[in-house]
Amino acid sequence: MSRVYDRVALIGLGLIASSMFWAIKRAGLAGEVTGYARSEATRDTARRIGLCDRVCDSAAEAAEGADLVVLCVPVGAMGAVAAEIAPVLKRGATVSDVGSVKRHVIDAVSPYIPEGVHFVPAHPLAGTEHSGPESGFAELFDNRWCLLVPVAGSDPAAVARLRDFWEGIGSNVDEMEADHHDLVLAVTSHVPHAIAYTMVGVADHLRRVTESEVIKYSAAGFRDFTRIAASDPTMWRDVFLTNKEATLDILGRFAEELFVLQRAIRMGDEKYLFDYFTRTRAIRRGIIQAGQDTAAPDFGRSKVKP
Amino acid sequence: MSRVYDRVALIGLGLIASSMFWAIKRAGLAGEVTGYARSEATRDTARRIGLCDRVCDSAAEAAEGADLVVLCVPVGAMGAVAAEIAPVLKRGATVSDVGSVKRHVIDAVSPYIPEGVHFVPAHPLAGTEHSGPESGFAELFDNRWCLLVPVAGSDPAAVARLRDFWEGIGSNVDEMEADHHDLVLAVTSHVPHAIAYTMVGVADHLRRVTESEVIKYSAAGFRDFTRIAASDPTMWRDVFLTNKEATLDILGRFAEELFVLQRAIRMGDEKYLFDYFTRTRAIRRGIIQAGQDTAAPDFGRSKVKP
Known part of the structure; x- marks a missing residue:
């Protein structure tokens, strides 16, 4: 896999961002990866475990000059972070996110995206019950879906590039409308x-x-x-x-x-219960056939670091 | 591990009974294990895969002469099976079960237990979402709890022997009152x-x-x-x-x-949600500390046959 972006910035360094970092490195998708977390303790941990090539002390510092900025903070914090990084965003850069909710993120972030910067929201459908910078592992997204949710006027080339990036991380990529x-x-x-x-x-x-x-x-x-x-x-x-x-x-x-x-x-009502419980089995079979679960233990969620 | 019963009969050959069989063989807990399932297809499968030393064509045939008879049928069928095997039960034998409900099983089975036969209900807390004779594996009960639910007048020696048996299968054993x-x-x-x-x-x-x-x-x-x-x-x-x-x-x-x-x-109500979700994390930590879950993938539920 070749490089997709020269510089990637990860804002927020929890489970998703740390897994993205290890997956980016595994596939050589970026030249340099910068990172920022609001908590000093998280930044210290990141530096100690080698998470990100450069851990910055502000979101703006991490985002400055990046070709891709990924907002990996809780959905409620996306707007504030977007406001903070907006002034330093490079012309032609792409801003994306990994939030589990898309309409709200679009409404919160879009107003801050400068002219000439592409906003392509995304949501990787992967996770574990663990959180924090030490919980990440490169395989988290392997064969999982990542949904891209382009907004009105998203540049097709920017969307295609982000798709290459997530495929390089290991995901299957699809597009979906926000609502x-x-x-x-x-x-x-x-x-x-x-x-x-x-x-x-x-x-x-x-x-x-x-x-x-x-x-x-x-x-x-x-x-x-x-x-x-x-x-x-x-x-x-x-x-x-x-x-x-x-x-x-x-x-x-x-x-x-x-x-x-x-x-x-x-x-x-014996018959109702039996029929109801029988029907739910079919859905399970559908999920296994759709490849969203495996006989592999723990859904492949074991923590294995590179 | 030495032999605990000369002859064990498993009535019903689903996930639990088939896992018990492989665990009994692994530890050498019984001389001969007989088995019976109501469905002819299940009995054929059992014979084909070597599940049980002898697969019988009636519950009574399987139970006759056994030192331990374990009812491994759905809870609603326990009473009928007990009635069927009652006439052939050996004096001094123990009848047990693996049902997920205990009061009902006690009420349904007790009336059929002959004088001189011990009834010691039990419930191994283990399972997977798979069912049928081919779903069993010897490790299912390893380090899981098996609850013994002695009834009024249960013979302490019979209870102690069943405890040895379940410990030999790999379980931790505890006693609990039915309700x-x-x-x-x-x-x-x-x-x-x-x-x-x-x-x-x-x-x-x-x-x-x-x-x-x-x-x-x-x-x-x-x-x-x-x-x-x-x-x-x-x-x-x-x-x-x-x-x-x-x-x-x-x-x-x-x-x-x-x-x-x-x-x-x-x-x-942001505060309510945050506090509520924070509290539930503590329970999870309790479960891991209590050894009821592990970092091991899939709760060790992989199908590994001996």
Whole structure:
């Protein structure tokens, strides 16, 4: 794989940015990668572990002269970061992001993008429950989707270049419209996280009843939920607040559906339960056939650093 | 590890029984292991893959002369199987089971246990989303809990021997009272499964809106739910119908909690969301410290046959 950008800047150095860095290095996609994190402790960690060729002490310093600037901060912070880097952006540069919500990011960032700079929002569908600069690994995006969400007037050449970049990182790349993205992600990611957080919250109350047993005997099911619910709190607070409409829509449908299941249990409706549980198996088969899960342990999410 | 029982009979040859067989062989816990499954196709498969030393054509034939008979059928079928094998049970034998619900199994099976036969219910907290005789592997129970739920008048020697057996299979063994077991499992397993099934059901409806995208872009969160929701439909129908009271209690608490979260999203209550998501992380840490999850990929659930 050859170089796609001379200089890449990663703003925010958590799981996604650190994984991007190792993947960029693995494939030789950039000449120099600069990085910035708001927290001094994170910057120190990054310097210690060799994350980024140069760790800068401001977002503007990291972004200055970059051919690609990727905003890897929580969705709620994207606008402020865009405002900060806007004055130093190089003519012809591309600004992108990795936020889990796209309409809000477009609305927040677009006003700050200067004339002659390309804005191409993106969302790599990959993650683990770990966060921070030390949680990244080069393989995180391998064979996962990265959705590009071009805005009105996005330069096709800039979009194509960003696609080359994400393919070089290991992703499959597709394009999607912003509002549609936010609905699909509400179903596949945002509401499942809300539900997992809630179930873990219920168990937290019950700990006072069952003491440590809920944890000690945590079986499959709950254990998987706790893994989902261990994800970064700031990131998820922002996701729910900035994709409010779709999240509430899907949560409403979920509550309805749950009440129907609850009623079937109460009424002892054997046939309903059996048929319902049989149908859900088919969806699982669809996911395996679509290549979004594997027999490979842990979805290939093990931390393996280069 | 030395022999604990001369003859063990496994009634029902799904994931749990087949994993037990490979673990029994791995540790040399029994002289002969007989097996029976209601479906002729399952019995044929068992014979083909060498599952059980002897596959019998009736439950009674398999149970006759056994020192330990383990009922590995769905919870709703336990009573009928107990009735079928009761006449052939050897004096001094132990009958046990692996059901996910204990009060119902005790009520359904106890009346059929003959004088001089010991009944010691059990529940190994282990599983995968796969089912059937070919899904088993010897390591399934390694370092997982197996809960023994002795009934009034259970012979301490019979309980101790079953404990040796499960420890030989690889489990950590603990004892618990039946109703308490059913409440703890409702929290850690039964309601999480109900929720996962429901979320997958919601996505199923939405597929008509978003076509194949829900599957194609299934991210972490939903993907984990589909794995949970791919579990055996008969088993789970029976779990919900036979642990109805605890399941409905916990489902009710869950719905309340979800509405509070939903309201916080609607109201844009940043602090509530951040604090809530932060608290759930602590539970996850507790589970890792309790040894119920590992950094090891896939919870060590890979299929590795001896």
